[in-house]
Amino acid sequence: MLGYLGPEGSYSHICAKKIAEVFALSPLIPYKTISEIYKALEQKEINFGLLPVENSLGGSVPETLDNLLFAPQSLQVRLEWVLMIEHCLIGFDLNINEIRAHFQAFAQCDNYLNKYYANANKKEMSSNSSAALSLLNEKENKAAICSKEAAELYKIPIIAEKINDFTENFTRFWLAGWENLPPKNNNQNLISLAFRIPQDLPGGLVRVLGPIAERGINLSKIESRPTKSRLCEYSFYIDLINSSKADQELLKELQSLCSYFKFLGNYPVWPLNDLRFLGN
């Protein structure tokens, strides 16, 4: 039972299918929002939920982070999958006067669209999948931006591939669940932590990062987020690489320096083996 952010043909769906194939998970169940996936997980309607956590161009997905912060402790990240995002232009008619897509896809293909379709009307849709689907009923003079997989799913001709301006466009997905997946290979692991530090403690962040650096552990991400309930309170999210050096002793030491501390997971990263290096 693997929940993902629908509809069919979304990048979440593509990622869910890849994970389901490797780990023999089924069925795949689409949800409308990230919060609905968390509710289904907490009520144990599904074993695993796939959650977009960060896009290289669009930034973090706060809904995923904030929900996980308040989830039960044993609901943890069990896997990360890094999906390369490649947009296609699709349609039945090469004479195009309107292009449909999610606004983020327009932003990510800005140079391409300005070069080849500067005069086409841009119609914002709620998702690229719904943009693609809408072409089935309006074939003349219309095109859409979506994944190759969605084009194939809906049997719509591909006009151009890889039209995104930056080829390094990837999304990190987290598979959250109540239990670990069976180990499959020697992919590197990340450890994700969330914490708050006591207010009015100058240098508090350096104190927390110090013991991590001393052990030669690098960060692959750090981010501060305002806590929803209070304007002046922030939570930090960090991802550690070289996770084998992060033992219980370190975690206890970090916890003692924080006013709030949550272990989000220790999980393998697929399919890349060359982890992003942040330099700590």
Place this chain on the structure above:
Amino acid sequence: MLGYLGPEGSYSHICAKKIAEVFALSPLIPYKTISEIYKALEQKEINFGLLPVENSLGGSVPETLDNLLFAPQSLQVRLEWVLMIEHCLIGFDLNINEIRAHFQAFAQCDNYLNKYYANANKKEMSSNSSAALSLLNEKENKAAICSKEAAELYKIPIIAEKINDFTENFTRFWLAGWENLPPKNNNQNLISLAFRIPQDLPGGLVRVLGPIAERGINLSKIESRPTKSRLCEYSFYIDLINSSKADQELLKELQSLCSYFKFLGNYPVWPLNDLRFLGN
């Protein structure tokens, strides 16, 4: 000449009007995208551009940060304005079967909508302003979510005020420009920096944060962002409070520890005087 993210009635527009009033700036010019505001700034079509940089619920706005990273050095942040976001439900008919809004507004009013309008159809629009505008032609059974100011601008009755689930919903806006604004009062200043640290340098981040903490300077934000051009390279964005302690000597020291270093601005924060304290 102050450029903002349109259309009229957007939260950017509300913020632009507040700033224009205090600093006697005019006219206000709407743009369609953040990148277009930057282009207009670089070509000096406008003196100042207003850019959303972070929402307490939605997170950072990468387009604002990434564009500023690559802007000319003398194009800097000159002011921050923190705007409280308060959504209203508006419409001409209390018998509502469809509610229109930007998808983020739906997410921010989820509890309210589930409680009072669980059966209404939710129609995603490209912005709350366009949702409001669309009611002018379809008055029966339709409602929209938008700001109080947009409701007043378009003369649409307000059905309910402050319908967002979390009252602490605010957006930080940066006013970027080629020159400083005249000093107006004793608001506290922030300094914003962007930097990269040399790869394969464990503890590099702690080394950069160390001299900041030693001077008793606190951070109000820290964030790592993947660099667009390379998968394994990250940029850091930090905001410093107590900016008077951050002298040229400190900035030079930090620069020497970084492989890339950009001073984004030293600017007053309006209208709040109680700056968010991150604890460094």
